[in-house]
Amino acid sequence: MRKKIIITSAIATGVVITALIATPSLAAAMRTDEGSAHGAETRSSQSESTTGKSEGRHAGRGNGNGAGKSQGSGQGHSDVASGSITPEQSATLEAMAAEEKLAHDLYVAFADQYDAAVFTRIANSEFKHGDAVGTLLDRYDIADPNVGLAAGVFATDVTQNLYDTLLAEGSVSLDAAMGAARTVEKLDIAGLTAASEGVTAPDVLAVYDRLLTASEHHLVAFGG
Numbered sequence: 001m002r003k004k005i006i007i008t009s010a011i012a013t014g015v016v017i018t019a020l021i022a023t024p025s026l027a028a029a030m031r032t033d034e035g036s037a038h039g040a041e042t043r044s045s046q047s048e049s050t051t052g053k054s055e056g057r058h059a060g061r062g063n064g065n066g067a068g069k070s071q072g073s074g075q076g077h078s079d080v081a082s083g084s085i086t087p088e089q090s091a092t093l094e095a096m097a098a099e100e101k102l103a104h105d106l107y108v109a110f111a112d113q114y115d116a117a118v119f120t121r122i123a124n125s126e127f128k129h130g131d132a133v134g135t136l137l138d139r140y141d142i143a144d145p146n147v148g149l150a151a152g153v154f155a156t157d158v159t160q161n162l163y164d165t166l167l168a169e170g171s172v173s174l175d176a177a178m179g180a181a182r183t184v185e186k187l188d189i190a191g192l193t194a195a196s197e198g199v200t201a202p203d204v205l206a207v208y209d210r211l212l213t214a215s216e217h218h219l220v221a222f223g224g
Contacts, residue, residue, distance in 0.1 A: 083201030
């Protein structure tokens with residue numbers, strides 16, 4: 001009961017929607033080559049190791065604002081013109097990076113616990129999304145909040161508490177894990193919808209649109 005209260009409280013405050021859901025928006029850019037968000041994700045997921053994903057995707061971004069990020073992260077929106085963003089929109093992009101890490105790390109953890117290919121498949125998708133977010137962080141000179149953080153470790157208490165709560169809830173059973181995943185995707189969808197309001201930068205809008213589509217596909221894959 002306490003776990004559910006924590007999740008409800010986080011969502012109600014709106015902090016999670018700003019700090020977590022925003023992240024997925026960026027990831028959508030990588031979704032260009034993912035098509036249905038299901039089949040395409042499956043192919044490459046098998047080749048990526050569960051252990052090094054989070055560290056390679058986030059800690060591997062280098063120092064400061066993310067110089068030295070993994071190769072190919074601009075795929076899908078690097079050719080879209082940049083624009084100008086407000087300090088608030090910059091903070092939202094930074095928060096998006098944290099949310100993508102949360103989704104990725106959570107799904108990897110569930111993939112280790114359960115014999116359900118959907119977690120491995122979508123964790124791979126979130127890995128690509130994290131690179132897409134990183135491209136925007138670099139482009140707008142925004143510090144990556146995930147640099148140096150191991151899997152399951154986050155820079156803010158809000159994100160850390162949400163991850164810990166969802167992990168504990170999803171560790172009860174496969175059905176519970178699917179429910180926790182649906183919570184993440186619903187948060188993403190709500191956050192992306194809110195984050196896109198007032199944004200004029202073409203590349204950011206393109207990422208938001210693609211990420212929203214991706215989250216909708218993910219929600220369906222998790223039974224939503």
